[in-house]
Amino acid sequence: MKIRCDVTALRQVIAVVAAVLICLPAQGETIHEERSIYRDITVVQNGDRRCLIFNAVRGDRNQTCVDVNDRDRLVFDYTRMSFAGLLLRPNPTRILVAGLGGGSIPLTLSDLFPDAQIDVVEIDQAVVNVAKEYFFFAENANMKVTVNDARVFVKRAGLAGEKYDYIVLDAFTGDYIPEHLLTREFLGEVKAIMTPDAVLVANTFSTSAFYDHESVTYRNVFGELFNFKIPTSGNRIIITSLNPLPPRGDLTSAARNIVGRLEKYNIPMLEYPNRMSTRVDWDMSKRVLTDQYSPANLLRDN
């Protein structure tokens, strides 16, 4: 009897170990591992593709990947999608990117608009170091990284009267959502640092109950917004502006004007206007997220 129990237990242990091994996302070679105060950072290389992974053990998706032999080429849908903001504001001059990751969004913006002033705010110094060391990110005269909480950075920018005409919010890791970056009050502070013709691009989630809360909150602050999803990506990009949103025809002609410049980054801009919808496809009765009520990490799973 006892022996049988032990065999069963052993079998279970083997099954668990096997399951863990199979589920590990890190095929390819791990070239760097680091534990920061916020997360475990892993850099994995598989052939030409080098990826940044946060909290690999918990099965997080890749944050950023680069093709080391073709660095300009953007690998991920959501990264490419975030450039759809250029359809509303084709020539940004003052750019804010919240959330560095591997740095591909700010690098591409800097490459496209070398004269634009780009501020990047990232909470984790370790991510900045890894982006520089493994993902070819570099600051330059016009592009600066500040290590700070985006909420604090935006509030200070507002007090200093700074204005940006292109803002990318990309501060969500997929695993944990910074709840204070989703509230009506935060979006109000973002709004306060936008020029009248500025565009806001927010990389968010397209699944879970949380989608409704988030959409309701953005809508509450900005009014009409472009909801930009493509079937192959789990992300949803919100694009909005203080000005009334342009009709689709304008987006299409803007896409035609810019698509040539985006070719080397592998951004299929011509496909984007048809996927950007102003239709409300969420439950408008859901509660607005505020500084008083923002249980984002709990809402995700409900």
Add this chain to the structure above:
Amino acid sequence: MEQSDKPNLPRAVVVSAAFISGFCIMTVEMLGVRIMSPYFGGSLSVWGSIITIFMLSLALGYLWGGKLSTRNPNAVTYSLFFIGAAVFSLPIILMADSIMRPIFLAIEDPRYGSLVASVFMYLVPTSILGMISPYSVRLLVQSREHSGQMAGILFFVSTIGSALGTLGTTFYFVLWFEVNQILWGVVSALILVAAFILLTNFVLNRSRAVTRLEQYENQM
């Protein structure tokens, strides 16, 4: 005996009061980052500030509460701790922005900003809540031999309260209520405990007075 003269609060009342104070301490502490993140962000250092100030406040509270318990320990003083903690928690609800804004403007580094803001918001109410533990021990202790055991029971109960306060707040309350609604819940709970202590004390005093009167009449 000297002690039979004093109306001792029933053990259940003191133990429940300690439980609720433990619960309230952690409820406020867990909401700390939510309250401060609009000004100082949600980084690890903000947690550090809050926990530092809570620990410091509790340490001071234990010291003062212990000292106060040597001088005529009584139920009225005990209830005043709860009332005081409730009253000094009100600024967290009513004045959080006016406290944090000038600090945010004056101090660039969110680490020190959040530390200073924590002092202004949490030091006083948490110190008062810290005074409750040693004072409760004194109210429970009847004899020297039992003092260690009573302290053990008390820390057990108040720490279980803290554990449940942490769990309830982070798992459920923030999902059901707004931050300020939860804080109003804390204030109400503390006031109710104070009221209950005073009521119990009043009833005990009266029944004791009646007994004494009867004894007196019997002797006549």
